[in-house]
Amino acid sequence: MHARLRKLWISWTVLALCVLLASSLGLGWLAQRAAARLAAPELRQTAEVIGRSLVREIERALNYQVPIDRLVDVDGWFREAVDGNAMLEALVLADAGGRQLAAVGATPALQAAVARLQQDGGAGAMVDQALYLAAIDVRGRDGAVAGRLYVASVAPPLGWQGWLWSLAAALLLAAAVCWLLRGLVRRRLQRPLQACVAAAEQLAAGDLPLLPLVGVRDPATQYQASLAERIHGLRRRNDYLLLKAGEVRAAHFDPGIVQALDQLAVPLARRQHSGSRTLPEQAWARRHLPSGAQRALLAACSAIALIGACAWGLHHEYRLADERRLLGAGNQVLQQAWQATLDEDRVQLDAELNRLMAHPGMAALLAGDNDQALDDVLEEASTPSLMFAIFHLDGTPRVASGQKDETTRIDPLTLAPLRQAGARGGAAIHGVWQNAAHVYQSGVARRIDLDERDTDKQLVVMAARPLEDSLARLRRRLQQTQAAAGESPPTALADLRGQPLADAYAPLVAQWTRHGRQSTLVGEGNEPAALLAVLGLNAPSGHALGTLIARLPLPAQMGAADGALVLACLALAAAALATLLFYLRGLFTPLAQATRRLERLADGDTDEEEPEQQNRESRMLYRVVRRIGEKIDALETLRRSRERQGKRQARFIRLQMMQLAERLDDVARRGILEDLERIEHASRPQAPSADATAAADDPRLERIVDEFGILALGFQNLVSRVGQQYQELDRLVAELREALRTKTQFIALQQELEIARKMQLSILPREFNSHPLLELHATMLPAKEVGGDFYDFFDLDQHRVALVVADVSGKGVPAAFFMAISRTLLRAVAPFSESASSCIARVNDLLAADNEEMMFVTLFYAILDTRDGSLSYTNAGHNPPYLLRAAGGVEALPSTRGIALAVAEDMAFREGAVTLQPGDSLFLFTDGITEAADPDGQLYGEQRLARCLDGLRALAPAEANARVMAAIKHFEAGGPQADDITCLMARYRSRT
Numbered sequence: 001m002h003a004r005l006r007k008l009w010i011s012w013t014v015l016a017l018c019v020l021l022a023s024s025l026g027l028g029w030l031a032q033r034a035a036a037r038l039a040a041p042e043l044r045q046t047a048e049v050i051g052r053s054l055v056r057e058i059e060r061a062l063n064y065q066v067p068i069d070r071l072v073d074v075d076g077w078f079r080e081a082v083d084g085n086a087m088l089e090a091l092v093l094a095d096a097g098g099r100q101l102a103a104v105g106a107t108p109a110l111q112a113a114v115a116r117l118q119q120d121g122g123a124g125a126m127v128d129q130a131l132y133l134a135a136i137d138v139r140g141r142d143g144a145v146a147g148r149l150y151v152a153s154v155a156p157p158l159g160w161q162g163w164l165w166s167l168a169a170a171l172l173l174a175a176a177v178c179w180l181l182r183g184l185v186r187r188r189l190q191r192p193l194q195a196c197v198a199a200a201e202q203l204a205a206g207d208l209p210l211l212p213l214v215g216v217r218d219p220a221t222q223y224q225a226s227l228a229e230r231i232h233g234l235r236r237r238n239d240y241l242l243l244k245a246g247e248v249r250a251a252h253f254d255p256g257i258v259q260a261l262d263q264l265a266v267p268l269a270r271r272q273h274s275g276s277r278t279l280p281e282q283a284w285a286r287r288h289l290p291s292g293a294q295r296a297l298l299a300a301c302s303a304i305a306l307i308g309a310c311a312w313g314l315h316h317e318y319r320l321a322d323e324r325r326l327l328g329a330g331n332q333v334l335q336q337a338w339q340a341t342l343d344e345d346r347v348q349l350d351a352e353l354n355r356l357m358a359h360p361g362m363a364a365l366l367a368g369d370n371d372q373a374l375d376d377v378l379e380e381a382s383t384p385s386l387m388f389a390i391f392h393l394d395g396t397p398r399v400a401s402g403q404k405d406e407t408t409r410i411d412p413l414t415l416a417p418l419r420q421a422g423a424r425g426g427a428a429i430h431g432v433w434q435n436a437a438h439v440y441q442s443g444v445a446r447r448i449d450l451d452e453r454d455t456d457k458q459l460v461v462m463a464a465r466p467l468e469d470s471l472a473r474l475r476r477r478l479q480q481t482q483a484a485a486g487e488s489p490p491t492a493l494a495d496l497r498g499q500p501l502a503d504a505y506a507p508l509v510a511q512w513t514r515h516g517r518q519s520t521l522v523g524e525g526n527e528p529a530a531l532l533a534v535l536g537l538n539a540p541s542g543h544a545l546g547t548l549i550a551r552l553p554l555p556a557q558m559g560a561a562d563g564a565l566v567l568a569c570l571a572l573a574a575a576a577l578a579t580l581l582f583y584l585r586g587l588f589t590p591l592a593q594a595t596r597r598l599e600r601l602a603d604g605d606t607d608e609e610e611p612e613q614q615n616r617e618s619r620m621l622y623r624v625v626r627r628i629g630e631k632i633d634a635l636e637t638l639r640r641s642r643e644r645q646g647k648r649q650a651r652f653i654r655l656q657m658m659q660l661a662e663r664l665d666d667v668a669r670r671g672i673l674e675d676l677e678r679i680e681h682a683s684r685p686q687a688p689s690a691d692a693t694a695a696a697d698d699p700r701l702e703r704i705v706d707e708f709g710i711l712a713l714g715f716q717n718l719v720s721r722v723g724q725q726y727q728e729l730d731r732l733v734a735e736l737r738e739a740l741r742t743k744t745q746f747i748a749l750q751q752e753l754e755i756a757r758k759m760q761l762s763i764l765p766r767e768f769n770s771h772p773l774l775e776l777h778a779t780m781l782p783a784k785e786v787g788g789d790f791y792d793f794f795d796l797d798q799h800r801v802a803l804v805v806a807d808v809s810g811k812g813v814p815a816a817f818f819m820a821i822s823r824t825l826l827r828a829v830a831p832f833s834e835s836a837s838s839c840i841a842r843v844n845d846l847l848a849a850d851n852e853e854m855m856f857v858t859l860f861y862a863i864l865d866t867r868d869g870s871l872s873y874t875n876a877g878h879n880p881p882y883l884l885r886a887a888g889g890v891e892a893l894p895s896t897r898g899i900a901l902a903v904a905e906d907m908a909f910r911e912g913a914v915t916l917q918p919g920d921s922l923f924l925f926t927d928g929i930t931e932a933a934d935p936d937g938q939l940y941g942e943q944r945l946a947r948c949l950d951g952l953r954a955l956a957p958a959e960a961n962a963r964v965m966a967a968i969k970h971f972e973a974g975g976p977q978a979d980d981i982t983c984l985m986a987r988y989r990s991r992t
Contacts, residue, residue: 011583012300013174015576015580016177016178016300016303017178019304019307019573019576020170020174020307021174022572023307023308023569023573024166024169024170024310024314030565041326041329041554042325042329043126043130043131043132043153044124044134045332045333045481046087046088046329047124047132047133047134047151047152047153048124048134048136048480048481049333049336049337049481050081050085050088050151051134051149052481053336054081054091054149055136055138058071058147058149059138059139059140062138062139063140068095068138068140069095069101071102074093074101075102075103075104078102078103078104082104082105087155088151088152088153088154089105089131089152089153090103090104090105090106090107090110090150091103091105091150091151092104092106092114092149093147093148093149093150094114094118095146095147096144096145096146096147098118100114101147105152106152110127110131110133110152113125113133114133117135117150118148123135123136127152130155131153132152133151133152134152134153135148135149135150136149136151169310169314173306173310181299184299188221189218189220192220192223193220193223195211195212195224196211196220199227199228199231200227206267206270206271207271208231208234208238211227212224212228214228235271238268238271241268242265245264245265245268246265248261300577300581301577301581304577304580308573323521326521326531327521327533330532330533330552331519331533331535333552334478334534334548334550334552335535337474337477337478337481338474338535338548340477341470341473341474341477342430342431342432342442342470345430345442345443345465345470346430346444349430349444349463349464349465350444352386352388352463353446353461353463355381356377356378356388356461359377359381362377365377366390366448366459367450367457374390375401378390379401381401382401385465386464387400387401387464388400388401389461389462389464390459390460390461390462391409391462392458393415393418393447393459394412395409395410395415396409398459409435410433410435411433411434411435413539413541413543414429414434414540415429415445416541417541418445418447418460427447428444428447429445429540430443430445430540431540432467432538432539432545433539433540433545434545439466440493440545440546441464441466441467442465442467442469442470443462443463443464443465444463445460445462446460446462448460448461467493468502474550475488475489476488478491478550478552489551489552489553490550491508491548491549491550491551492504492508492509492549492550493549494509494512494546494547495545495546496544496545498513498517501546505549509549511532512547515532517534517547518534519531519533519534520532529553529554530551530553531551531552531553531554532549532551532552533550533551534548535548535550536548657672658672763823764778764780764790764792765778765791765793765794768958770793771795771801771866772989773866773988773989774801774866774988775956775957775987775989776793776985776987777957777960777961777985778791778793778982778984778985779961779965779981779982779983779984780981780982781965781981781982782811782980783978784812786812786813786815786816787811787815787816787819787980788807788809788811788812788819788857788980789805789806789807789819789926789981790804790805790808790822790823790982791804791805791806791924791982791984792823792826792827793984793986794827796831796863799866799867800863800864800865801863801864802861802863802864803860803862803863803864803922803986804823804826804859804860804861805859805860805878805881805982805983805984806819806822806823806857806860806878807859807878807927807928807980807982808855808857809855809857809900811979814853814855818855818857821847822843822847822859822901825843825846826839826843826861829842830861835872835911836861836862836863836872836873836874837874837908837910837911839874840859840861840874840876840898840909841909843901844876844901844902844903844905844907844909845905845906847902848902848904849905851902856877856900856902856903857900857901857902858876858878858901859877859878859900860874860875860876860878860879860880860881860924861873861874861876862874862924864916864986864988866988868915869917869918869988870915870916871913871914871915871916872911872912873896873913873914874896874898874909874910874911874912875893875895875896875898875912876899876901877901878926879925879926880892880893880895881893881922881923881924882923882925882945882949883914883916883920884920884921884922884923884949884950884953885920885953886917886918886919886920886953887917888953889950890949890950892942892946893914894912895912896911896912916988917988918988918989919987919988919989920988921953921985921988922985922986922987922988923949923960923983923984923985924983924984924986925945925964925982925983925984926979926980926981926982927979928977928978928981929945929964929968929981930942930945931978931979932968932971932972933972933978934971934973934975935973935975940971944967944971948963948967949964957985957986961983964983965983
């Protein structure tokens with residue numbers, strides 16, 4: 001490698017390595033400082049949470065009047081806690097006077113920090129970047145401070161593997177840059193210059209070497225391309241002269257002339273065989289590409305940008321790791337604070353239950369039947385925020401304070417652990433649950449078995465309070481834990497659908513929903529200002545109730561000093577880049593001057609004086625180019641002769657191609673005419689210009705005007721266009737066949753779906769006057785060819801009539817099959833069932849037995865006794881029907897809280913009852929009516945349906961159903977039907 005090139009490569013490599021190492025070390029140090037700052041809140045939270053849990057245990061001992069200095073085995077207890085928690089460094093317990101009673105893991109520096117906190121009376125302080133010391137008061141039974149517990153929390157040490165990997169990546173990247181730079185210098189500069197020097201030496205010796213043609217990418221390759229073009233021109237001229245000498249020799253018989261011609265042909269023959277006779281098929285034109293200096297500057301900028309990207313990626317990974325650690329700590333703090341709040345509620349409610357059960361005569365009241373006296377006791381013991389209730393083991397309430405309806409009922413799933421506990425008194429559950437009004441409560445329920453053999457004597461005593469009280473204590477606890485000034489951290493509660501349980505929770509729940517319903521860091525801009533902690537809320541039985549959300553504050557992650565340091569690093573990097581660019585520009589200046597001289601020589605300017613103060617390679621190239629220029633004039637005559645011959649051949653080819661083009665279509669004809677225009681344009685002589693000399697030496701022009709070149713180009717395009725026409729015709733025929741086949745299949749499928757639709761409608765009853773005491777009419781309108789809705793009515797005996805409306809999940813053919821199965825099973829089971837609930841339970845078991853596709857059906861099944869108008873019904877997850885009273889009013893039937901059929905086997909279904917008066921009507925429908933949507937996406941809804949039905953009680957059922965269907969179509973305003981629509985109206989007539 002040349003000395004100057006080696007110097008360029010070495011200097012560039014050293015500079016890139018220095019910048020890379022400095023950036024890696026600086027950003028690694030900044031990442032470590034940011035990690036320590038982000039870990040500070042986690043250390044404080046950990047110290048305070050652990051300390052408060054330990055203080056509660058110490059205060060429990062003080063409540064038994066044990067002095068703080070008489071506690072037993074405190075050191076062992078502390079040592080076990082320190083050894084079991086990696087983030088706990090030391091524990092120190094001191095009495096009210098500051099005398100240390102127990103200390104585990106306390107170093108001299110930590111002892112000094114404890115002494116400073118004792119003097120200042122502070123709540124905590126950072127000992128160093130990785131150690132936080134918290135001081136928590138220990139209060140006795142009378143509330144006075146009996147001592148202080150000092151908790152030291154330490155962050156886990158950052159491993160040196162990150163530094164090692166960062167340094168290894170920097171060194172590896174520097175080695176790759178060095179290797180790539182060396183290969184670039186050798187390929188772009190050294191090799192082209194060596195080839196040019198060797199070719200110039202052979203030209204000076206009288207030979208015509210074959211120099212490869214290359215693309216112009218930088219000054220060195222530009223030297224090689226220009227020299228290669230000139231040498232190839234000389235070789236063509238040498239061949240032409242040798243050919244003419246042979247022709248002249250063949251036309252003369254004078255021995256003197258023949259001998260003279262042989263002597264002249266000797267140097268021409270020698271030059272002809274001095275290199276390979278194979279000429280390149282295409283010569284490269286000079287192209288305006290970036291110079292070598294520009295490419296070097298671009299490579300330098302790219303390398304520095306790559307280094308910056310790697311450094312930024314490393315910093316980003318450190319930041320993500322810190323965020324994950326913060327999220328884990330925030331969730332842990334929320335979980336511990338919530339568990340502590342629930343434990344506090346449990347202790348208080350257990351005490352209230354014990355006080356209630358200690359009431360004189362409570363055992364007798366529970367065993368007796370005087371519920372009024374028992375209710376008076378509960379009312380006396382309750383408060384506005386405390387409620388007592390007594391249940392039977394099946395969940396039905398016996399007595400309760402305050403509201404005695406849905407607010408005092410607990411769902412059977414929550415009471416399941418008490419029922420599974422067996423006949424052993426004292427079993428209890430505590431935690432959060434929902435009552436029958438879907439209100440969240442925090443409470444304690446205890447099982448009492450007065451008589452193991454009598455289920456009526458197996459009771460559940462409950463004490464509960466609103467969950468909002470527990471959330472308020474949670475906010476206060478989080479405020480103490482976070483040491484937050486001003487307002488307490490906001491909390492919210494969302495149900496299983498992600499909806500807020502109160503209007504005040506809506507902003508926080510909306511923020512949680514926007515971030516994917518998970519823990520995350522939130523804030524303004526790119527810097528997070530708070531931590532959104534999330535905790536799942538479960539009932540005592542383990543089933544999910546909702547999600548608890550808390551917004552915990554975070555400190556600032558980067559101070560003013562860090563920002564100034566980052567700016568200083570950026571300024572240093574910019575200065576290094578500017579220095580590198582200036583240095584590279586100075587190195588490439590002499591090479592750029594030599595390139596401009598070579599361009600002038602290539603354009604024919606051979607009058608320039610030979611430069612004196614240049615390197616040896618430049619002076620040699622200058623002399624060789626001048627000698628080559630003297631031989632170019634002889635080739636001009638040959639070029640003109642071949643140009644005239646090419647024009648004659650072009651006219652002949654044009655005539656032949658025009659005759660062939662007349663037999664093709666318009667597109668192919670236009671293409672051939674365009675080809676002829678391009679050929680004629682290329683064969684015309686160019687107008688005189690500054691580039692006339694370069695155009696005359698352009699070998700592409702000689703190739704285009706050559707007679708064989710014109711013929712091959714014209715007929716090649718002609719054959720190609722004819723072949724394309726045949727291919728297009730084959731493709732159109734194949735597409736036509738495929739379209740016919742698809743159309744035939746579609747028509748067959750439409751016919752099959754129409755047959756299926758007629759069969760489905762045919763199995764539904766169409767005769768509505770089968771009973772003298774009932775006026776019936778039903779309508780079903782599927783959303784597709786076949787649907788999943790169905791209605792039915794049939795006689796169970798002489799006086800009882802069964803009414804059914806159902807909706808199968810999904811639409812189309814699968815729903816239609818499942819609908820047929822459900823209707824068949826219902827008709828088969830109903831005559832042999834004693835009640836509506838037993839019939840539905842049996843059908844559910846049959847449908848769920850082999851339900852591999854997990855389909856389900858919502859169903860309303862009712863049995864009407866025409867003798868007295870009594871109606872018993874079971875609702876399996878369906879829309880409740882509307883009862884239109886003859887005296888006025890529209891009301892929905894109470895729900896029996898049943899789930900859809902085919903979901904699970906062995907499900908119990910409840911039964912409801914109502915009595916129809918003569919003239920009363922029952923309107924059964926599916927959700928296709930209430931979920932019909934207008935063009936704006938607004939649903940029809942149950943309120944609009946109730947208002948519509950209120951004005952239809954005087955109409956016949958057939959006309960009433962038609963009015964409802966018309967109202968739905970008017971509301972949809974021509975929009976597509978989203979779901980199957982089914983309705984059935986039954987009017988009870990009087991016997992008179």
